[in-house]
Amino acid sequence: MAKFAHVLQDAKHITERVNDAPEISIENFIGYISVPVGLAGPLLIKSPDGTSTRTYAPIATTESAIIASCSRGCKALNESGGGQFHVLSEAMSRSPVFQFNCTEYAIDFARRLPDLWDYIAKTARSTSRHARLVKLTPNIVGSNVHVRFDYTCGDAAGQNMVTIATQRVCDWLLASSQELELHITGVFIEGNMAPDKKPSWGTVSSPRGVEVVTWASLSDEVCRAVLKCTAENLYHAFRTTQEGGIRNGQFGSNINVANVITGIFIATGQDAAAVAEGPFGHLTPEYDHKSRQVKLTLYFPSLPVGTVGGGTAYETQREALGILGCSGSGMKPRLAGLIAAFSLALEISTAAAAATNTFTQSHERLARAKQGNNLASKI
Numbered sequence: 001m002a003k004f005a006h007v008l009q010d011a012k013h014i015t016e017r018v019n020d021a022p023e024i025s026i027e028n029f030i031g032y033i034s035v036p037v038g039l040a041g042p043l044l045i046k047s048p049d050g051t052s053t054r055t056y057a058p059i060a061t062t063e064s065a066i067i068a069s070c071s072r073g074c075k076a077l078n079e080s081g082g083g084q085f086h087v088l089s090e091a092m093s094r095s096p097v098f099q100f101n102c103t104e105y106a107i108d109f110a111r112r113l114p115d116l117w118d119y120i121a122k123t124a125r126s127t128s129r130h131a132r133l134v135k136l137t138p139n140i141v142g143s144n145v146h147v148r149f150d151y152t153c154g155d156a157a158g159q160n161m162v163t164i165a166t167q168r169v170c171d172w173l174l175a176s177s178q179e180l181e182l183h184i185t186g187v188f189i190e191g192n193m194a195p196d197k198k199p200s201w202g203t204v205s206s207p208r209g210v211e212v213v214t215w216a217s218l219s220d221e222v223c224r225a226v227l228k229c230t231a232e233n234l235y236h237a238f239r240t241t242q243e244g245g246i247r248n249g250q251f252g253s254n255i256n257v258a259n260v261i262t263g264i265f266i267a268t269g270q271d272a273a274a275v276a277e278g279p280f281g282h283l284t285p286e287y288d289h290k291s292r293q294v295k296l297t298l299y300f301p302s303l304p305v306g307t308v309g310g311g312t313a314y315e316t317q318r319e320a321l322g323i324l325g326c327s328g329s330g331m332k333p334r335l336a337g338l339i340a341a342f343s344l345a346l347e348i349s350t351a352a353a354a355a356t357n358t359f360t361q362s363h364e365r366l367a368r369a370k371q372g373n374n375l376a377s378k379i
Helices: 002-008 014-023 066-079 103-125 159-175 220-227 231-248 257-268 272-276 315-323 332-355 359-367 369-376
Strands: 037-046 052-060 084-094 097-099 132-141 144-152 186-188 209-219 282-288 293-303
Touching (some): 066 332, 103 132, 220 332, 231 282, 231 332, 257 332, 332 359
Antiparallel strands (some): 132 144
């Protein structure tokens, strides 16, 4: 750290644990940044087998009102019987580019890919006990072929796993090009058709992460008691924000799901940059005039999460996964489902705040500007 001494002379809090460097995988490690973590919930989750569990969510955020609002949404869901979620599919992708001297060779390569499947899948599988190739999708662009490789990755999110597996396949195809008459002249490991850390319609049409849907119904009585608005008011608040989002060209249809996604990502050691591709949330409100219930369904096509690997190895992040009940094997679907369900809770409370014109008031009341500024200087 000596070479950075002139930069860090006033950074005493950041550098308190600089001696952890041998255990940290990043470059030029200088310490840690503290981010406050609060618990939202509890949230009642109903399982398909009829059992129910109450879960708290650790959310890392510096923004006031997020956790209080999410918890209010949880209360409304709980008093209406709880929420449910279902994982639809999961995949992690990488999209290398294969270059050719002419479009004819590119077309020929794309046509021959199905015949090469066994060799490609075997080569990819040789790099990991968990990475399994499930789909190849070629896209011809000029004299290049962008091939999307989709994998399952066990409990890991799998970004690094699929990169290593795909690189091995690219190396094999390039080395075998002359023998197999593939006419490959060059390879890029990624040509931007796997929307890694970028919002894209590609993550909507083909999941890059866990595809999950969560839903619940709220009665008018619960809406009045907990949210201080009618179920119909809540429905119209969602419809109004949808219409504004359409006019504005919004990507997805939600109010602020990114707050929960980012907060749980940071708390549990997910790749925070992947929030850029994760928060496409499509919320669908439906109102039943007869029962005066509002039914809400929130769909996420791509939540790139994992319960092993990367930042999940740190002690505090492992503890956060434990709070969610997502430690151990096979817990990746549950983690994605809980992120979706807590996002729905925040959506409900935020829409209700807009419907009752208390959104600004809540932020002013909870921000505690003076106290926050004093406290912030100590973190």
